[in-house]
Amino acid sequence: MREQFAECLKDALKAKDTRRISTVRLIQAAIKDRDIANRGAGKDPVDDDGIKQILAKMIKQREESAKIYEDNGRPELAAQEREEIAVINGFLPEQFSEEKVKEVCAKVISETGAHGLRDMGKCMSVLKERYPGQMDFAKASGIVKDLLK
Structure with missing residues (x-):
């Protein structure tokens, strides 16, 4: 999956898609943070399942943020959060019904x-x-x- 993120970032940079660029960079930073924490605990780097868990957590955080923004009359910030959710969802397998x-x-x-x-x-x-x-x-x-x- 790490290669998939690198490829996506390269494509987003070529297309000058700022939302996608920033979101992929956030994903890579979250993965690197987990790798560093694992290294400190003597564990292996994050595998694909661990990356999927990180992505699911990021989506949940953004959903909560979007709700808070909407409740406080900031629809433009809620829209940004939803755009990030759409980018992150692109890397996850299809959700179960x-x-x-x-x-x-x-x-x-x-x-x-x-x-x-x-x-x-x-x-x-x-x-x-x-x-x-x-x-x-x-x-x-x-x-x-x-x-x-």
């Missing part, structure tokens, strides 16, 4: 042998490990919670 999320959650619950709400963390960690960037984990946790009741 709600039906697919329910199906995957049910499968993970049966595989882990979860019986109650105390097993919810175990199920969520498996989902985050297997499907980074492919679903909204806040919604997935609600589905898992409903299925475990």
